[in-house]
Amino acid sequence: MSAWAGLSLTLLGSVLAPLLVGAALLRWLGLPRDADWRLRCGAAYVVGQLAVAALTASWLGCGRPGSIWWWLFAAAAVAAWRLRADGASRAPGAAGAASSPPLPRRSSAVDWGLILGVEVFLFDALASRVYPVRRSDEADIWAAKAKVLFAAPGGEVAEGLHHFAITGFYPSWNPLIQALVYGCRGEIVHFDNRLPIQLFGVAMLLILASALRRRTHPWLGALVLAALVGPLMRALVAVMFSDLMLACTAALAAESLLRWRERGERAWWRLACVAMAGMLASKNEGELLVPCLLAAAIASRFFGRPQALAAASPRDTRWPLWLLLPVAAVLARRGFNAYYDLGSYLEGEASRGVVARFVDGVSQNGAEVLAFFGEMSLDPSQHGLLVLLFPLAFAVCMIQRGPRAALGSPVGLLFLAWAAAMAGYLLVFIGTNSWQLHVAAPRVVTQVLPWAAVGCCAAVWPARDAEAP
Amino acid sequence: MARAAMDPRPRLTIASRAALVGVLACVAGYQHWQLPRRIVANAPDVVRGLTLDDDERLRRAMGDRAETLRALRERAKPGQVLLTSRLAGDVSALSAQQLEELMAQNGQLGEFSALLYPRPWLVQTENVLGNLPLLLAQGRDVALCVFDWQPSPAGLPGWSRTDRGPGFELWGFEPPR
Numbered sequence: 001m002s003a004w005a006g007l008s009l010t011l012l013g014s015v016l017a018p019l020l021v022g023a024a025l026l027r028w029l030g031l032p033r034d035a036d037w038r039l040r041c042g043a044a045y046v047v048g049q050l051a052v053a054a055l056t057a058s059w060l061g062c063g064r065p066g067s068i069w070w071w072l073f074a075a076a077a078v079a080a081w082r083l084r085a086d087g088a089s090r091a092p093g094a095a096g097a098a099s100s101p102p103l104p105r106r107s108s109a110v111d112w113g114l115i116l117g118v119e120v121f122l123f124d125a126l127a128s129r130v131y132p133v134r135r136s137d138e139a140d141i142w143a144a145k146a147k148v149l150f151a152a153p154g155g156e157v158a159e160g161l162h163h164f165a166i167t168g169f170y171p172s173w174n175p176l177i178q179a180l181v182y183g184c185r186g187e188i189v190h191f192d193n194r195l196p197i198q199l200f201g202v203a204m205l206l207i208l209a210s211a212l213r214r215r216t217h218p219w220l221g222a223l224v225l226a227a228l229v230g231p232l233m234r235a236l237v238a239v240m241f242s243d244l245m246l247a248c249t250a251a252l253a254a255e256s257l258l259r260w261r262e263r264g265e266r267a268w269w270r271l272a273c274v275a276m277a278g279m280l281a282s283k284n285e286g287e288l289l290v291p292c293l294l295a296a297a298i299a300s301r302f303f304g305r306p307q308a309l310a311a312a313s314p315r316d317t318r319w320p321l322w323l324l325l326p327v328a329a330v331l332a333r334r335g336f337n338a339y340y341d342l343g344s345y346l347e348g349e350a351s352r353g354v355v356a357r358f359v360d361g362v363s364q365n366g367a368e369v370l371a372f373f374g375e376m377s378l379d380p381s382q383h384g385l386l387v388l389l390f391p392l393a394f395a396v397c398m399i400q401r402g403p404r405a406a407l408g409s410p411v412g413l414l415f416l417a418w419a420a421a422m423a424g425y426l427l428v429f430i431g432t433n434s435w436q437l438h439v440a441a442p443r444v445v446t447q448v449l450p451w452a453a454v455g456c457c458a459a460v461w462p463a464r465d466a467e468a469p
Numbered sequence: 470m471a472r473a474a475m476d477p478r479p480r481l482t483i484a485s486r487a488a489l490v491g492v493l494a495c496v497a498g499y500q501h502w503q504l505p506r507r508i509v510a511n512a513p514d515v516v517r518g519l520t521l522d523d524d525e526r527l528r529r530a531m532g533d534r535a536e537t538l539r540a541l542r543e544r545a546k547p548g549q550v551l552l553t554s555r556l557a558g559d560v561s562a563l564s565a566q567q568l569e570e571l572m573a574q575n576g577q578l579g580e581f582s583a584l585l586y587p588r589p590w591l592v593q594t595e596n597v598l599g600n601l602p603l604l605l606a607q608g609r610d611v612a613l614c615v616f617d618w619q620p621s622p623a624g625l626p627g628w629s630r631t632d633r634g635p636g637f638e639l640w641g642f643e644p645p646r
Contacts, residue, residue: 003522120504127511129518132530132584135576139583151587153548164586190584191523220490226497385492396485400478460489 006185010192013184014052014177015199017072022048024079027086029274030267036213038114039255042206043271045199046252050278051075053176060149060179068183109218113225114209118202120229121237125198128238132190138239141167142197146178147188158340169342171333173281174242197240201233204248208450211255215410216457224453228386232442233449242283243443249278250289251450254417257297258410261304266319273322280329285444288424289417290326296416304408361430365437369429372437376445387445390418390452390459397459411462414455421448527584533636534577538584540634541614545589551614551639552601553578555593574618598622602642613640 022044029047031040052075059071133143145168148160161168178193185192205225212221236244253275260268276293279286337343361369377387394415398406406412425444429437517526528535545551555578556571563571575593582591594600597613604611612631615621615638622628622640632639 001522003518003520003526006523007519116501120501123508123511123515126518127514130514130521130526130530132527134530134580134583140579143583144586147586153550153587153590160587163592164582164590188587189523191518191526220486220493223490223493223497226501227493230496230500385496389489389492393485393489396481399481456489460485 001185006189006192007195009184010181010195013069013072014181014196017076018048018052018196019044020048020076020083021051021079022046024082025051026271027083029270030265031271032265032267036210038206038213039210042203042210042248043252043256043275045203046249046278047271047274049177049196049200050173050274050281052180053173053281056176056180056183057172059183060176063155064183067186068180072184108213110209110213110221110225113212113222114205117205117225117229120234121198121201121205124234124237125195125201128194128198129191133193133240134190136239137241138194141165141170142174142240142242143178143190143193145170145172146175146182146193149175150179150182151188161340161342167344168340169337169344171242171281171283171286172336173278174240174245178240194240197242197245198237200245200248201237204244204251204450205229207248207251207255208453211251211258211450211454212457214463215454216463217461218463220457220461224386224457228449228453232446236443236446241443243447245282246279246286246289246447247450249275249282249286250293250447251454253279253290253293254414254451254454257293258413261297261301261413262410269319270322273325276326277329280326281333283447285447287330288428289421289447292420292424293417296413296420299416300408300413302408303404303412357431358427361432365434366430368434369426369437372429372441373426376442386449386452386456387422390415390456393456393459406459411455411459414451414458418448418451418455421451531580531584534581537616537634537636538581541581541585541591541637542588544632544634544639546610547588548610549589550604550609550611551589551591552597552604552611553591553593553614553616554597554619555595578616598625602627602644605642613642614638615640 019041023040025047026040026044031043052072055071055075056068059065059068133139144165145161148157148165148168149172152160174197177196181193181196182188208225208228209221212218212224216224233244253272256268256272256275259265260272276286276290279290373387377385394406394411397409397411400406401409407416422445425441429441517529521529527538531538541551555575560568560571578591578593582593585591591614601611601613613622613628617636621630621638623630626645627642628640629643630638631641
């Protein structure tokens with residue numbers, strides 16, 4: 001098959017079809033039609049990939065009956081029908097099509113940073129198409145699990161998960177997306193399976209651009225986007241690790257929670273719950289970040305104005321039910337692991353108990369972990385100093401607005417979530433070994449970099465229409 | 470008026486904004502000043518990625534080893550497991566060059582395994598000559614794959630070469646009577 005034919009099939013089946021399904025699902029969730037197109041595109045990609053991954057899991061679970069194209073065609077047809085029916089029946093601004101918050105003026109300057117970031121990401125993604133997926137975590141963890149799910153010899157998935165995919169217990173969203181590519185191509189491929197994962201980087205930039213133009217000065221937003229697209233982010237785009245998927249879904253979850261909090265439109269809460277399910281389905285660290293985000297939202301509410309709950313109808317008690325989505329994501333992963341008897345290689349250490357591991361770790365490598373994080377936060381090529389800048393920016397925000405107002409603001413929510421996540425990472429690395437620290441620390445910090453980027457800018461230079469004191 | 474002039478907050482606002490803009494501008498500049506050069510350097514990769522088919526890209530990435538991969542895939546039977554020897558153990562006696570060679574060979578095995586699965590399933594194991602007969606006794610369709618840098622079991626009782634390809638040999642085992 002020629003490169004163009006293969007690329008076209010991959011784009012059609014694993015990028016455009018999920019986008020269409022995601023757009024229809026956003027409409028079903030009730031997202032305002034006039035919401036920022038950047039956020040709509042980014043969110044549609046995330047939501048669509050989640051939905052189509054569930055479809056792929058069903059297809060694989062049923063033993064791959066027929067071609068995946070029939071399943072995709074059916075899903076896309078339903079999505080298109082839904083979009084068309086919805087478009088015909090509702091005029092903009094009519095009941096049900098809630099209006100989004102007013103946009104700051106001159107906010108499109110953020111798009112210069114977005115254009116630069118998208119250009120850099122797409123270029124790196126295209127340049128990586130000459131290297132097959134053959135080594136490191138992208139081959140040994142993510143592609144290995146996808147291959148087992150798609151084509152285990154004799155259907156012996158359990159044997160493949162135990163002996164070929166060395167970390168079969170990792171979440172399955174990334175492997176399911178790759179299995180979709182294999183299904184679309186009719187065989188296992190070693191180049192094009194990266195593409196739909198890499199595009200989560202573009203989705204993340206779109207979501208970030210939307211958040212930044214709402215929350216900070218547009219030129220500062222453009223600048224931070226340009227700073228964010230550094231060598232480490234680019235390295236993550238060139239491969240198909242799940243860290244960018246987690247960063248993307250974390251950015252979407254936080255922004256949706258903030259908009260729900262500010263406006264009380266239930267659609268944002270639903271979208272936040274879907275995004276949190278995505279966080280949990282993308283990487284194990286999601287189980288740390290989702291509680292951090294929810295705890296920060298609750299803590300921040302004590303200091304801020306609870307518009308979201310005030311806007312809720314007193315009789316409407318169904319909104320917490322949407323939390324069942326993230327719960328379902330956790331149960332699905334744990335159920336899968338229990339069914340195939342999969343466990344983490346860290347479980348042996350875990351049996352010693354969290355406290356014992358931490359106490360041992362503090363004396364053994366506490367200083368090393370702190371020194372490593374300190375060094376990392378000063379390296380401009382790694383994280384653009386955002387790890388260091390965010391606490392400083394938040395301190396400035398607290399001086400300017402007062403601690404209570406700062407903690408109750410959107411910046412406060414982002415800071416609390418980010419600080420809790422960073423503390424969690426530190427504890428995890430103190431409780432594990434030095435090898436984990438050097439291999440994983442720079443990468444996992446990128447997962448919460450979007451929170452730091454938006455929070456840092458909004459703390460120091462808030463958009464006039466959003467949260468000026 | 471005088472009180473407003475003494476209020477440190479506007480000055481803090483201006484200073485913090487200027488500092489953040491300055492730092493971010495430096496970081497962005499530091500990260501992107503080589504962007505045009507990088508684009509020019511990587512443009513051929515982008516073109517190759519968009520124009521060459523998968524086989525050709527694999528051939529260019531793997532060099533001579535691409536032929537080994539193709540031949541192994543063609544000659545392996547569906548569902549067959551190929552065992553291959555993975556070197557491990559005490560490396561303290563090895564020189565730096567030997568250690569580098571060993572790591573390269575194990576890395577090569579990892580790449581083969583990743584690119585071949587599921588047909589054939591190339592399994593790396595340490596005690597390959599001991600493990601293979603055990604798997605055969607369990608009724609598995611399994612053969613020994615010996616790459617050109619690995620020692621073959623030639624001369625050992627029960628082992629016979631069943632196939633040969635570019636850079637590899639396949640060996641079967643039958644318990645001696």
